[in-house]
Amino acid sequence: xxxxxxxxxxxxxxxxxxxxxxxxxxxxxxxxxxxxxxxxxxxxxxxxxxxxxxxxxxxxxxxxxxxxxxxxxxxxxxxxxxxxxxxxxxxxxxxxxxxxxxxxxxxxxxxxxxxxxxxxxxxxxxxxxxxxxxxxxxxxxxxxxxxxxxxxxxxxxxxxxxxxxxxxxxxxxxxxxxxxxxxxxxxxxxxxxxxxxxxxxxxxxxxxxxxxxxxxxxxxxxxxxxxxxxxxxxxxxxxxxxxxxxxxxxxxxxxxxxxxxxxxxxxxxxxxxxxxxxxxxxxxxxxxxxxxxxxxxxxxxxxxxxxxxxxxxxxxxxxxxxxxxxxxxxxxxxxxxxxxxxxxxxxxxxxxxxxxxxxxxxxxxxxxxxxxxxxxxxxxxxxxxxxxxxxxxxxxxxxx
Numbered sequence: 001x002x003x004x005x006x007x008x009x010x011x012x013x014x015x016x017x018x019x020x021x022x023x024x025x026x027x028x029x030x031x032x033x034x035x036x037x038x039x040x041x042x043x044x045x046x047x048x049x050x051x052x053x054x055x056x057x058x059x060x061x062x063x064x065x066x067x068x069x070x071x072x073x074x075x076x077x078x079x080x081x082x083x084x085x086x087x088x089x090x091x092x093x094x095x096x097x098x099x100x101x102x103x104x105x106x107x108x109x110x111x112x113x114x115x116x117x118x119x120x121x122x123x124x125x126x127x128x129x130x131x132x133x134x135x136x137x138x139x140x141x142x143x144x145x146x147x148x149x150x151x152x153x154x155x156x157x158x159x160x161x162x163x164x165x166x167x168x169x170x171x172x173x174x175x176x177x178x179x180x181x182x183x184x185x186x187x188x189x190x191x192x193x194x195x196x197x198x199x200x201x202x203x204x205x206x207x208x209x210x211x212x213x214x215x216x217x218x219x220x221x222x223x224x225x226x227x228x229x230x231x232x233x234x235x236x237x238x239x240x241x242x243x244x245x246x247x248x249x250x251x252x253x254x255x256x257x258x259x260x261x262x263x264x265x266x267x268x269x270x271x272x273x274x275x276x277x278x279x280x281x282x283x284x285x286x287x288x289x290x291x292x293x294x295x296x297x298x299x300x301x302x303x304x305x306x307x308x309x310x311x312x313x314x315x316x317x318x319x320x321x322x323x324x325x326x327x328x329x330x331x332x333x334x335x336x337x338x339x340x341x342x343x344x345x346x347x348x349x350x351x352x353x354x355x356x357x358x359x360x361x362x363x364x365x366x367x368x369x370x371x372x373x374x375x376x377x378x379x380x381x382x383x384x385x386x387x388x389x390x391x392x393x394x395x396x397x398x399x400x
Contacts, residue, residue: 031096038093041100044079051376053080056358059351060375062318069319070167074104081107085118088126097130102137109141112159117148124148170320174255174265178220195219237312237322240266254386256312256322303345304328311347315371315383321349329353346371 017025044061051057062072082090082103089106092098106125110118121144129137146156160182169177180188199214207214240253244263253266261269308323326347346365348356356363360376371383 034093034096034099037100041079041082045083056355078104078107086122088122101134105138106141110145112156121148174261307345310385314349315346316352317381317383323347327353
């Protein structure tokens with residue numbers, strides 16, 4: 001440990017390094033990062049102990065470390081495993097021989113084992129992981145786990161199949177990925193066969209799209225209730241100012257749950273055959289929503305739609321579940337005098353709605369719509385509704 005740190009201290013200017021020294025510095029830095037990751041895992045595990053393993057630990061870690069909930073959940077589960085079931089693996093990190101990503105692979109591969117078998121696998125792997133990449137570590141840990149509990153294969157399969165889920169990963173340039181994780185292998189194989197068959201049939205009928213494009217399009221069309229490449233209508237919230245829509249500027253638009261979209265792509269989506277445009281009145285100075293254009297007024301539905309358009313997504317910082325899939329929650333509980341109005345309602349996904357009611361969590365909504373969340377450790381995080389457009393200077397003339 002001391003040798004690595006002394007080595008790093010002697011090479012602070014990368015411009016002075018030759019090729020061999022660059023590799024050596026990168027290796028030494030990686031070893032130090034592994035040691036720091038071990039410190040972080042121990043701290044997270046201790047926080048979990050202070051909370052008696054409460055599920056809200058994941059959200060607190062997500063807020064404190066500015067990571068998404070899925071990453072925070074993996075950090076918490078790995079921290080618990082390393083400090084209770086995998087002491088040798090944690091020791092490898094202390095020695096700078098195993099990264100946090102590698103340790104997470106061991107934790108995931110042994111999660112289904114009893115503590116006794118996990119400890120045995122941990123000891124077996126101690127001399128086998130150093131210098132291995134994460135895929136090699138995953139395979140080695142999985143093989144050792146299966147050997148330690150040969151009768152547990154059925155339980156392992158059930159564990160993973162029970163953990164199946166659908167996830168969305170948002171990318172740049174107006175694209176996203178939809179993935180069924182840990183789905184039953186027979187259903188996944190059958191689904192792919194059907195998608196591939198329909199894609200090839202379309203290709204044989206003269207389609208110019210590639211097979212990869214056709215498979216992706218057919219899969220989405222089937223999920224939306226269509227077939228044969230026909231697009232079904234669905235509701236999404238696209239935020240775009242009038243000048244961008246008219247092509248007078250190229251300011252990016254925003255798709256709820258996804259983020260920025262280039263202006264040309266936003267106009268293409270907005271001009272679709274099934275697109276319904278809604279007039280939204282904003283405050284020109286702040287960009288915040290003031291009113292939704294409508295032909296008739298329905299108080300309950302109108303208030304709910306206003307809040308969803310205003311918030312776009314779950315209001316807990318770091319959660320990006322679209323508002324249409326969230327609960328409308330009273331910042332002041334109804335039973336304690338809360339009002340069903342746009343000044344007292346916020347969008348929270350079901351998990352964060354429940355988190356708000358756990359001991360030590362406080363949610364406060366200010367008149368300007370700023371939500372302040374206080375965690376059980378006293379940390380505070382603010383969330384404000386995103387403006388529909390950039391606030392305009394007071395001396396700027398209106399667009400028309």
